[in-house]
Amino acid sequence: MLNWENLLLGERKRKSESKSLPHRNEFDKDYQRIIYSSSLRRLQDKAQVFPLQNNDFTRTRLTHSLEVASLGRSLAWNIGEWLIQEKVFKGFAKARELASLVEVSCIVHDLGNPPFGHYGEDIIRKWFEDWFNIKSDTKIADNASKTYGELFGELNEQQKNDFLFFEGNAQAIRILSKLQFLNDEYGANFTLATLGTLMKYPWASNDEKIKEKKKFGYFHSEQELFEEIKNKIGIDGCRHPATYILEAADDIAYLTADIEDAVKKKVIKWDDIYKNIKGKFEKEYPNQFEILEQLREQTLLNKVPDKDLINVQNFKVYIQG
Incomplete structure (x- = not known):
């Protein structure tokens, strides 16, 4: 049975040494731990959709993550506030904890994505698929005196699947719990609740669900951490409720932003797309399209130099709202 006391658990693998202050909850601390990190900063060089840009308009993984964090917090x-009204939360502090938890989860949700995003994941998976097809007695080119097995040992099914189904979400958990290393063997030492929220697929790569979903939540190396999260947070066979908020914010952000970027790159003509959308949905949302039409007329009156871009930005902002 899920309960919010567990779901908002601020416990960490290593007890926090920073002072607890009335205005700062444990998830605020998570945010402050990661915002200056090299792991987050590296997202500025990872493409969202358009790689290798010579302008600073289209989104990187970093700008996308900031937008998702803003939407998620809102x-x-x-x-x-609704949970307070329903008397599920006893007061303002719990609502603030939920907002902070979602915000920090959103800002790091793409932390483990390789360069070129999902294409990068596919390349890693294909490379290891070819690698594991090498017979165990084959000599390794870079170390011809040793065989595959001698170099790497025998991997179990889960360990092999971690590579064959390589998953950026699992890599994010690994970065935050181990690899973001300054002086801490626990990485960024995030709260268990934040790690649980980030674990979109709370099962291992050798679970039956991998056959259908092709996704998993953690590597073999984080199995013990997952067991602790599962037992203390309560996500045994189910997602953390805040994960759904994270995913909603992610979808709202990228579905609208990708259109804006495509218009900026002149990949699509906005007027054609807009007319198609209006034709399908105007009867269902007459008031909304009336406002959008007013915004389009204002763009013409203002004689803006790039009306398509302004129009798609107005659409994006309004639809996200």
């Missing part, structure tokens, strides 16, 4: 506040 959604979580609305839900937190």
